[in-house]
Amino acid sequence: MVDHSKLHILGAGPAGLAAGYYAKKNNISFKIYESSNQVGGNCKTIKDGQFSYDTGAHRFHDKYDEITTEIKHFMGDELKEVNAPSQIYRKGEMIDFPLNFYSILKNLDKTTIYKIFIENFNNLFIRNNKYNDFKNYAYQLYGKTLSELFLINYTEKLWGSPAHELDIKVSGNRLKNLNITSLIKQLIFNSQKVNHLDGSFYYPVYGFGTIFERIKDSFDHTSIYYNTTITKLYHNDSRITKITTGHNIIENIEKVVSTLPINILINALDPPPPIEISDIVNSIQYRNLYLCIIYLDTPNFTKNASIYFPESIYPFTRIYEPKNRSSKMAPNDKTCIVIEIPYSPDFLLPPLKEEQVFSMTRDILIDNELIDDEQIIGHKVIDLKYAYPILKIDSEKKLDNVFSFLSGFKNLYTIGRSAQFSYLHIHDIFKQADLLIKKLK
Ligand SMILES: Cc1cc2nc3c(=O)[nH]c(=O)nc-3n(C[C@H](O)[C@H](O)[C@H](O)COP(=O)(O)OP(=O)(O)OC[C@H]3O[C@@H](n4cnc5c(N)ncnc54)[C@H](O)[C@@H]3O)c2cc1C
Structure with missing residues (x-):
């Protein structure tokens, strides 16, 4: 197959579509190749009868003005500002999240509160060390007690x-x-409002994934090849010359933007890269998620956008209720909840079956009196791969070698969460795509 598009974009997740979006805006011809039969990657909205839900609790963070303006521009009235609280579930109690002075006083015993304040007060006088591991960083910022109660256990589980x-x-x-300064500020100014990612955010009325549906709809219908898995990228003289997708060969390659997980990209190169580069990408790991969706015959589960579960006794980290982000996600008299259960592939053990994931989750929720068995009217389980790049303290340094190797190619670029092995969000990905396309113009 000879394609005269200037840009070949690998993957139709958020990064691939953002690249296509800016390419179109800049009149650069492009084609997108996607292994599945739909767009959105790990950021889809799934419709199942009367219910809609996202593949995990997504919200749009208003971090870069120009990106928010861009999203508002093409989403129009569909993008709404949502104000919904979140809470933490601990020892059978709901605690307001983000933590504030009042929730700490209300939910923790006196000795623990005393310890938290002493540790955080002492931290004010300790010279800041530059820690690069999460545990010491959390201890230094929030003290040991607060960190152990809410951060370390949650982080290790996720x-x-x-x-x-x-x-x-x-x-x-x-x-x-969470630090002492903001807790004291809340006390002095009697304010429970904190500027935080949770609480207030932008959200499309028909689900987060519609951002990518709308982008796809704006493309010419021949722009995306579905069910097209990239298998090899042939290169010669520091240029990608041919790409294969199963039995098809794409030739006449001008520029390639890869959003594929970095291990897939490196392992698809032909001739293969130096062994030390392959060894690095084969040693890094991604965290997967089971999403257990439970349909309930009740108008609401809670009022929360999300509920966090830091304790290690629960296999899940978060429950989110789509209806609390947009009323269009479920009928008035029913709701659904999406439970996120992180896991790492274990090559020695068979993966859990969907029914096992569901029954384990259901039993825990019923035992904790969070739902009643009679309320359950259906369920689904989704296995979300490449959900989080597991960022170890040495990952960035190791991957520097890989990205330095890739930068030797004159026509290959990477953007996106799994492609860059970086904890990126949608606003970051749009920003990356915008900058890259400007560079390629
Ligand atoms: C539970 C959860 C909650 C999140 N919450 C938020 C949030 O609130 N706000 C926010 O901004 N972000 C959030 N994110 C992050 C966001 O979902 C990701 O940043 C985003 O999905 C990454 O997009 P991507 O295109 O880089 O990768 P992906 O979404 O992984 O897309 C990669 C695409 O490449 C395709 N592909 C893979 N291999 C091949 C191949 N060989 N050939 C062809 N195609 C291939 C895949 O099918 C997929 O479509 C969340 C993520 C998760 C998991």
């Missing part, structure tokens, strides 16, 4: 590794208001 082995980047920006 990323599947001991906190002292994880890079501080796994924290995202989530817990920046």
